[in-house]
Amino acid sequence: MKHLTASSILVVFFLTPSLALRNISDSHPLDGSVGTQLIHINAFRGMVSIRDNNVLSQWDGILDYKNALFVAKLFSMMACVLAKMDQAIFPSLDDISMALRRQDSSHYPSTHGLTYTVSPSRIKNLAQYGILIKDLCRDVPTYFAHQQKEGTALAVDPNSCFAIQLLSFMGLSICGEIPGL
Numbered sequence: 001m002k003h004l005t006a007s008s009i010l011v012v013f014f015l016t017p018s019l020a021l022r023n024i025s026d027s028h029p030l031d032g033s034v035g036t037q038l039i040h041i042n043a044f045r046g047m048v049s050i051r052d053n054n055v056l057s058q059w060d061g062i063l064d065y066k067n068a069l070f071v072a073k074l075f076s077m078m079a080c081v082l083a084k085m086d087q088a089i090f091p092s093l094d095d096i097s098m099a100l101r102r103q104d105s106s107h108y109p110s111t112h113g114l115t116y117t118v119s120p121s122r123i124k125n126l127a128q129y130g131i132l133i134k135d136l137c138r139d140v141p142t143y144f145a146h147q148q149k150e151g152t153a154l155a156v157d158p159n160s161c162f163a164i165q166l167l168s169f170m171g172l173s174i175c176g177e178i179p180g181l
Contacts, residue, residue, distance in 0.1 A: 037167065039100055043093055047132065050166070059164060062132055065093055071133050072174065073140065074162050079178045080137035082123060083116050083145040091170065099167055115161075116145035118176035145174055 040049040046066035052059050061072040063085060070085040091099075123142040126134040161175040 039096065039167075041093065041097055041100065043097070046093065048093065048096055049132070052164070057163060059162075060136060061164070061166075062136060063090065064130065064133070067130070069129060069133070071129070071136060071142075072164060072172075073136050074174065077162060077178050078140050080140055080142040081116065081118055081145045081174050082129065082133070082137075082142055083147065086114075086147060089114065089170070091166070096167065113171040113173060115148040115173045115175060117148055118174060118178060119144045119146065120177075141178070143178065145176075 036052055036054040038051040038053070041047075042049075046064065048063040048065075050059075050061040050063070052061075058075045059072050060075075061070065063070055065085075065087065068085045068087055069082060070090070071080055071082045073080045121144065123144060126137055126142055160177055161173045164172040164174065166172065
């Protein structure tokens with residue numbers, strides 16, 4: 001009986017860590033790169049982090065699918081822009097994951113470019129949007145941006161727009177004057 005108890009304890013001792021590892025691997029983050037973009041996907045949290053190292057348009061961003069938020073830190077403007085993410089238009093977590101696994105996003109349908117207009121009011125409390133967004137936008141002013149309806153004319157100078165490319169899925173333009181710059 002002592003031998004059977006000791007065997008059972010050993011099985012539980014060795015099986016428990018492997019089961020724990022199995023659960024972790026089910027929500028294992030996916031990292032990769034496409035072009036100049038480094039991408040980290042955490043499907044469990046519903047988040048995609050992006051770093052675009054293009055010297056002409058460097059930006060970092062977060063797609064928060066659980067809260068339907070998109071935030072971009074625009075290095076050339078030294079500001080962050082936060083917007084509601086239209087999940088019917090943005091690529092899904094699965095689309096981004098598949099593109100990253102295949103290292104090719106060219107076979108996914110490209111969406112129409114979206115234009116966001118920056119509001120002049122600054123966001124005072126970033127903590128309400130989560131720690132990742134708060135950390136990303138630390139030390140730079142953060143502003144709301146609103147998606148322009150398709151087909152409406154912009155009343156902003158096109159030279160005030162910052163272009164963002166998300167893989168090959170979509171292009172975004174963030175337009176408007178950032179107060180204080």
